[in-house]
Amino acid sequence: MKKQNVTNVKVLGQYLWPYFHHFPQTAINEKIPWKLFEMQGERKTWWIGASACFESVHDVTNYNLMLLKHYLRADVEKGKVSFA
Structure with missing residues (x-):
């Protein structure tokens, strides 16, 4: 949360959700x-959020910020998203 400049948040609990997709080490x-990332937008399909491959909220958030920056040319610096 620090990296995303999130403040005034109290974490009440964290839970393991076993149904999220996990790539085996061989796939990594x-x-x-990264091949999934490169497929973004093909056939009008976007792989975003936890459906992409990541396990933590931090990874899902950073993945989505990376999508915004790479595909939509958004400025995602300092925890804020803006478009030129």
Whole structure:
């Protein structure tokens, strides 16, 4: 939360959700998550949020910020998103 400049938040609890997708190590070694990233927008399909591959809220948030920056040319610096 510090990296995203989130303040005044009290975490009440954290829970493991076993239904999120997990890539096995062999898929990571084959760079499958990056291939998924490169497929964004193909056939009018976007792989975003936890459906993409990541396990934590931090990773999901950073992945979505990376999508905004790369595909929509958004400025995602200092925890804020803006478009030129």
